[in-house]
Amino acid sequence: MPLRLIAVHAHPDDESSKGAATYAKYVAEGAQVLVVSCTGGEAGDILNEQLPEPARSRAHRDMAGHRRTEMAAAQAALGIDHVWLGYHDSGLPDAEKGETVRPGTFATVPITTSAAVLVRIVRRFRPHVMIAYDENGGYPHPDHIRSHEIAMEAWRTSGDPTAYPEAGAPWTIDKLYYERTFNPDRFRAMYAAMAERDPDAPELAEMATFLERFEGREDLSTSHVHVAEHLAARDAALRAHASQVPTDSRFFFWPPDVVAAIWPTEDFQLVESRVPTTLPETDLFAGIHEESA
Structure with missing residues (x-):
C-alpha cells in the first residue's frame, strides 16, 4: 500500500499556490495525495482581467461551476485525488464597512458538523500525513481559519473510536504539518x-x-521538500485557475532557473508527530515505515 498525504484547503486554487509542487513530487514517487477543498469558491471574484470570453461570461453566470471546471484541470495537472467538503464560500467581509459573514456559509457552520465530514474522509483515505493551515489560516480569511479548526479536530479525533462513530473505522494520522510556502x-x-x-x-x-x-x-518552517523538478506541474495547476491567476502573473511565476538555484524547496512546519523524526527534514514521510501504509 502506498504512503498517503491529505491536504486541507479552503478554496479551489489554494492547493495550487500552497504546496502544489510537493503534491506532484509525491504522486510521481508513488504516494497518494488527496486534496480537500472545504468550499467551492463561489464568493470569489474574477481576479484575472485577461480572462477571455466566453470564460468570463460563464464565470459571471455560474462561478461555482466555473471553479469546479478549473479545479478539475488543476487536479489533472498535479495527478492528485480531490474531494469537495461541500460548504459554501464565506467570502471576505469588510470589517470597516460593518460586513459580517453570511449565515449558512462555511465559517458559520459548527466546527463539529463540518469536522464530521472531514473525519469521514480521513477514515476512508487513511492518510499518514496531514497538511493544514496555521491558527491564522495563513491569512485571516474566515474560511482559512475554519479550515484550520476542522483539520485540527480531525487530527485529534480521527483515531478515537468514541468520536464521530458514524464516520467509519478509526484511523490515526502520523504527522501534522502547517504549510509555510509564503515564509x-x-x-x-x-x-x-x-x-x-x-x-x-x-x-x-x-x-x-x-x-x-x-x-x-x-520563519517557522522545519521541513523542506526539494521540488525544482515539479515546478512545471505546479505552474500548470496555477494556470488552470485562470479566473484567479493571470497566466503571466510575475508574482506566482518566478523564473524557474532562479527558483531552482536560490530556493528549490517548498516549506512546511512539523507541528505534531506520532512517530520519531529528526528536524530539519527533507521528507514529510520521514519516520513513517512503508509497512504501516
Missing part, C-alpha cells in the same frame, strides 16, 4: 536574487509589499 526567508532570498538579476523587474514592487508584511515575522 519570510524565502521571500527575502528570492527578492535579493531577482533584484540582482533585474533591478527594474516589475514583480519586485509586489514582493516588497509582502516583505513589509513579513517584517519581524519568524
Whole structure:
C-alpha cells in the first residue's frame, strides 16, 4: 500500500499556490495525495482581467461551476485525488464597512458538523500525513481559519473510536504539518536574487509589499521538500485557475532557473508527530515505515 498525504484547503486554487509542487513530487514517487477543498469558491471574484470570453461570461453566470471546471484541470495537472467538503464560500467581509459573514456559509457552520465530514474522509483515505493551515489560516480569511479548526479536530479525533462513530473505522494520522510556502526567508532570498538579476523587474514592487508584511515575522518552517523538478506541474495547476491567476502573473511565476538555484524547496512546519523524526527534514514521510501504509 502506498504512503498517503491529505491536504486541507479552503478554496479551489489554494492547493495550487500552497504546496502544489510537493503534491506532484509525491504522486510521481508513488504516494497518494488527496486534496480537500472545504468550499467551492463561489464568493470569489474574477481576479484575472485577461480572462477571455466566453470564460468570463460563464464565470459571471455560474462561478461555482466555473471553479469546479478549473479545479478539475488543476487536479489533472498535479495527478492528485480531490474531494469537495461541500460548504459554501464565506467570502471576505469588510470589517470597516460593518460586513459580517453570511449565515449558512462555511465559517458559520459548527466546527463539529463540518469536522464530521472531514473525519469521514480521513477514515476512508487513511492518510499518514496531514497538511493544514496555521491558527491564522495563513491569512485571516474566515474560511482559512475554519479550515484550520476542522483539520485540527480531525487530527485529534480521527483515531478515537468514541468520536464521530458514524464516520467509519478509526484511523490515526502520523504527522501534522502547517504549510509555510509564503515564509519570510524565502521571500527575502528570492527578492535579493531577482533584484540582482533585474533591478527594474516589475514583480519586485509586489514582493516588497509582502516583505513589509513579513517584517519581524519568524520563519517557522522545519521541513523542506526539494521540488525544482515539479515546478512545471505546479505552474500548470496555477494556470488552470485562470479566473484567479493571470497566466503571466510575475508574482506566482518566478523564473524557474532562479527558483531552482536560490530556493528549490517548498516549506512546511512539523507541528505534531506520532512517530520519531529528526528536524530539519527533507521528507514529510520521514519516520513513517512503508509497512504501516
